[in-house]
Amino acid sequence: MNLRTFLSALSGVLLASVLPVFGADVVDRPEKLTYPPLTFEPPNPSQYRVQLKTGPVAYVVPDRTLPLVTISVLLRAGSYLDPKGQEGLSEFTGYLLTKGGTEAKTAEELEERLAFLAANLGSGIGDDSGAVNLNLLSKDLPEGLQILRSVLTQPRFQSNKLELYRQQSIQSMKQRNDESTAIQSREQERLAYGDHFWASRFTTEKSVNSLTQDDLRSFHRKWIHPGNFVVAASGDFDRDAMIAQLETLFGNWPYTGQTPPAIPTNIIMAPPGIYFVNKDVNQGRVSVLLPGVLRDDPDFLAIQVMNDILGGGGFTSRIMNRVRSDEGLAYGAGSGFPGGVYYPLAFQAGFASKSRSVNYATSIVLEEMARIASTPVSQEELETAKRSFIDTFPENFNTKAKVASLFARDEFTGRYATQPDYWQKWRPRVEAVTQEDVLRVAKEHLHPTKAVILMVGQEKEIQKGDPSHPVTFQQLSTGPVTQVPLRDPLTMEPLPLGTN
Amino acid sequence: MNFLRLTGVLVASALPAFAQQIPVIERHLSNGFKLLLVERHEEPRIAGGWVVKVGSSNERLGTTGIAHLFEHMMFKGTPTLGTKDAARDLQLIAEQERVRGEMRKEEALMRLSLRRGQLDDVTKPENFTPRYKELEVEFKKLIDEQRQLLVKNEFDRVYTTAGASGMNAFTSEDMTGYFITVPANKLELWCWMESERLLRPVFREFYAERDVVYEERRMRVESTPIGKFGEQFTAMFWDAHPYMWPVLGWPSDIPNITKRDADEFYALFYQPQNITLILVGDFKADAAEAMVRRYFERIPAGTQPPPEVITREPDQVAEKRMYAEAETNPQVDILWKTVGFQHQDSYPLDILQLLLSNRTGRLYKGLVLGSEVATDTYAVQDSKKWAGYFNIGGEAKDGKTPQDVEQGIYAELDKLKEELVPADELQKVKNQFAAFEYRKLTANFPIFIQVLQNEGLGDWREVNEANAKLQAVTAEDVQRVARKYFTREARAVAIYNRKPGSGSASEDPDLVGLSADQKPVVRRIIESLLAEKDVAKLKQALAQMQAQTGTPDPKRQQLQNIIQKKVAARIAELEKQ
Structure with a gap:
């Protein structure tokens, strides 16, 4: 295209902008708009909280708008309970609880019945908690509760279902080195918390093959009982009727279980440096890791505001603006400072970029971490982050199912016991965060020189870099460059370097 | 139980009659916009957005991916939103286009070298022509100057500061959708922002955004295990219909899309008569409609309807x-x-x-x-x-x-x-x-x-x-x-x-001891054996192999023994069935 044709195309745009597009009643800038007041008060957990006589605390939230009911039973169990060599025990038990039949019904009969009722019943046990979830039409609630009782008290763990899940599990292990994202998240876990830490242990063909029906039964009898439950119920029911139904659901439990031990917190982050996994893909993936904080840290909300400005806030955040909008180096770029319930979860910043620009983009991320820890953020940035937290607050409570689930989760993690007015005080606490607070917490937590940098990609191409923005590994980190081997997907033993 | 009984129960529990219906109110604006409103007062927020009836199936070869790139450009602002100096900003965009025009001539030369086999990849910096590198520097200067005037991602910032959330958009083969959720008292902000970007969009940072889209392609397609294969399969499935090309566009086309292409695309497809506005949430329909009219009826009606996709997929005649x-x-x-x-x-x-x-x-x-x-x-x-x-x-x-x-x-x-x-x-x-x-x-x-x-x-x-x-x-x-x-x-x-050698799955114990170049050969043979169902054919192959035993090379003998063992195992497996 030549200049003249371009200018004629452009003149169209210019012309449009001189037309009288702002009528007398349309302002030229959005700041000039005024809005009617909007008040919102979060619901109070005590309004819904019920201490059941049969043990669990339940949050019971009636909602008559649709003929649906949701019941969620949170379980105090997790992979931290897996004995060494039996990795996968909690996961298998959690999955097969609702997929392996009950004493009265085979797995096939149970699933067929639920499908006919268009009811969704599922279960799982993760790192530090588990859940059984039921969603169904309210007309089927009595039958649904009976089924829920039988999967919780008398799961069959049908042997052909155990074998099938074992087989599926081993086969999916074989894909562990196929996706660069999978390699990244696995190695990130190991670098952030240490090989020894329970959350860095992975299932292997051997550990999964060791699991027997008896192992699952004994795991179930130990941990899955009302003393370890918290319940969220919402939907089309009468409050008192639901309470009575829950008492029946949990009454006369056929066995007594145990209280699980405290969740181990012995994490150790890898020494600062660059950790490289060689993988033949044309886009490198990078994670920048630093030690994190607990959710109950007094600075947690100030840290959230700081992280929102740094990389958590999407298009209003600095990392996104520089890595994506300015330079076009990545589709997604940002940071997270999650805050752990039981142990500090690591800070992480990251992106994916074509091999040649990986080092340059990493240098930008590190620069932004250093900048927010040395210069105060602008008042405008602070205000944007705070408004975004405060004015989207109602979304936490926008369905009754969300209300019940949020409060049950707080009960489960102990937050309700220590801070029953947490959500009432949340907005004033965010409002109180200052520019000084942001600088202070950034200084305290963001030390780019201490970063553990994980890269997954084509090492040679990444090292060649971009001639107009040359950046070397040595410029990114004063620590050593460590080659991280891929792992044999079935044994998780390191493979010889150079395999990819 | 049957469905009739289900309806019976529903009536018995006295549900509102519209319970299964979404109560949509349809209105038409004077310039051609359709407006759909759903009042819902469960939470003090409004989900709002619009859909343009254009997607990758409306594209042409050479500029495939433009519908999706265009979606990205709609977040770049307006003359007053996104820059401190609107006039200079537009001048700089014009200057950048001039340099880009020069760069495109060089890109054509590089493509020629690629076709002649003199280059392996036109995107590698070491393959750029000297003139292209000079122009890159010139272009970078203009970008740097523009950056001084930019108010970065102001479109997003205005919404975020107002408590909006979930701003996003998507492009498919058939449509492009834009959406956000705003506090219930900020409906007017939504009207202002959305009507302004439709009325007077400015496509600044066009070329950096094009690179972002290319990264999106690397992320979704090129660096995933079956992304590229899926793309090829789709292209193979459709004989004639534009559904054959990826929504993200062919790799050759994304860098070739110009700002002028984007301007023309906008004029053709982003006309009010091709767009439907949708609001769901906490508002009163009549008041919302009046406000929407006040803002969106400022946008001129289109002059001619956008073209429909004519090409019909012919009946497929062979697998x-x-x-x-x-x-x-x-x-x-x-x-x-x-x-x-x-x-x-x-x-x-x-x-x-x-x-x-x-x-x-x-x-x-x-x-x-x-x-x-x-x-x-x-x-x-x-x-x-x-x-x-x-x-x-x-x-x-x-x-x-x-x-x-x-x-x-x-x-x-x-x-x-x-x-x-x-x-x-x-x-x-x-x-x-x-x-x-x-x-x-x-x-x-x-x-x-x-x-x-x-x-x-x-x-x-x-x-x-x-x-x-x-x-x-x-x-x-x-x-x-x-x-x-x-x-x-x-x-x-x-x-x-599975690509031989990938995944590093645990070694078949039979293969231990084979050399690195023998292993993939054996794996491929084993795979083809598994695909073979004809026992007679396998038996014949085995007999032939056994007749050939006794070669002098012990390494080769080991290989043959393994293959014979695998064939025998497959025969046994088939006979068991």
Whole structure:
């Protein structure tokens, strides 16, 4: 295209902008708009909280708008309970609880019945908690509760279902080195918390093959009982009727279980440096890791505001603006400072970029971490982050199912016991965060020189870099460059370097 | 239980009559916009957005990917939003276009060198022409100057500061959708922002955004195990229809899209008569309509309607097959040509999808639990705007082949062609559709997005009318469409086997001791053995190999022994069946 044709195309745009597009009643800038007041008060957990006589605390939230009911039973169990060599025990038990039949019904009969009722019943046990979830039409609630009782008290763990899940599990292990994202998240876990830490242990063909029906039964009898439950119920029911139904659901439990031990917190982050996994893909993936904080840290909300400005806030955040909008180096770029319930979860910043620009983009991320820890953020940035937290607050409570689930989760993690007015005080606490607070917490937590940098990609191409923005590994980190081997997907033993 | 009893219970619990319907109010603006309003007062927020009836199927070769790139550009602001100096900003954009015009001449030269085999890749910096590198520097200066004037991502910042959330957009083959959720008192802000960007968009930072899109392509397609294969399979499936190219565009085309292409695209497709505005949430419909009119009726009506997609997919006359080696577990993926949106056969095909899907569906029961050839299966019926397809596939269980899964799928389809679906099985899937009528109504955004998608395909009313049509489907309808569409000549089949040496799966103990170049050979032979079903043929091959034993090279002998062992094992396995 030549200049003249371009200018004629452009003149169209210019012309449009001189037309009288702002009528007398349309302002030229959005700041000039005024809005009617909007008040919102979060619901109070005590309004819904019920201490059941049969043990669990339940949050019971009636909602008559649709003929649906949701019941969620949170379980105090997790992979931290897996004995060494039996990795996968909690996961298998959690999955097969609702997929392996009950004493009265085979797995096939149970699933067929639920499908006919268009009811969704599922279960799982993760790192530090588990859940059984039921969603169904309210007309089927009595039958649904009976089924829920039988999967919780008398799961069959049908042997052909155990074998099938074992087989599926081993086969999916074989894909562990196929996706660069999978390699990244696995190695990130190991670098952030240490090989020894329970959350860095992975299932292997051997550990999964060791699991027997008896192992699952004994795991179930130990941990899955009302003393370890918290319940969220919402939907089309009468409050008192639901309470009575829950008492029946949990009454006369056929066995007594145990209280699980405290969740181990012995994490150790890898020494600062660059950790490289060689993988033949044309886009490198990078994670920048630093030690994190607990959710109950007094600075947690100030840290959230700081992280929102740094990389958590999407298009209003600095990392996104520089890595994506300015330079076009990545589709997604940002940071997270999650805050752990039981142990500090690591800070992480990251992106994916074509091999040649990986080092340059990493240098930008590190620069932004250093900048927010040395210069105060602008008042405008602070205000944007705070408004975004405060004015989207109602979304936490926008369905009754969300209300019940949020409060049950707080009960489960102990937050309700220590801070029953947490959500009432949340907005004033965010409002109180200052520019000084942001600088202070950034200084305290963001030390780019201490970063553990994980890269997954084509090492040679990444090292060649971009001639107009040359950046070397040595410029990114004063620590050593460590080659991280891929792992044999079935044994998780390191493979010889150079395999990819 | 049957569906009639279900409705009986619903009446008994005195539900509002509209419970299964989304109460959409339709209005028309003077300049051609359609406006859809759904009042919902459960939370003090509003999900708002609009759908443009344009997608990758409206594109032309050479600039494929423009609909999606354009979606990205709509977030770059307006003359007053996104820059401190609107006049200079536009000058700089014009200057950048001039330099880019020069760069395009160099790009043409580089493409010529590529065609002649003098370059391996036009995107590598070391392959740039000297003139191109000079121009790059010149362009960078203009960008740096513009950056001084930019108010970065101001469009996003204004919304974020106002407590909006979930701002995003998507592009598909048929439509482009934009959306956000705002506090209920900020409807006027939504009107201001959205009407301004439609009225006076400025496509600044165009070339950096083009690079972002290319990174998106690397992320979604190029650096995933089967991304590129999936793209090739889709391109192979459609003979003529523009559904053949990826929504993200061909790699050669994305860097070739110019700002002028974007301007022309905008003028053609982003006219009010091609756009529907949608609001779901806490407002009063009449007041909202008045406000929307005040802002959006400022936008001039289009002069001519956007062109429709004329090319019709010709009837396929022969099966197509693709064999791929990828970093993934062995699997099969099959596509059949079906029908487009609101075609009368799309409803029995939807029923068929659910009959085949899920843990109580026929594929899982037949192939995972029954013959145990697969670890997982899926079925998808996708009626797009202009044409449709049915997709079935699954992962082979260890020791089985993708071809075993493929044959298992055909066996299940044959049953559907030969025998009528039993009444209770049909009722089961109808119950699931009926329950979904409630599940779809739980919050603003899910309601919004369903209205948007149906409108983008051609008719929002489908969101309320589909269930009745699904409930009316008979077992005979299901059998008729199974026979009509699941034919050999209407299908394309992709067979995926694991790329030899990838995944570093644990070593077959028989292969220990072989050299690094022998191993892949043996693995390939083992794979082809697994695909072979003819016992007689295998026995003959084994006899031949045994006759040849006694070669002087011990390494070669070891290889032959292993292959013979594998052939014998396969024969034994087949004879056991």
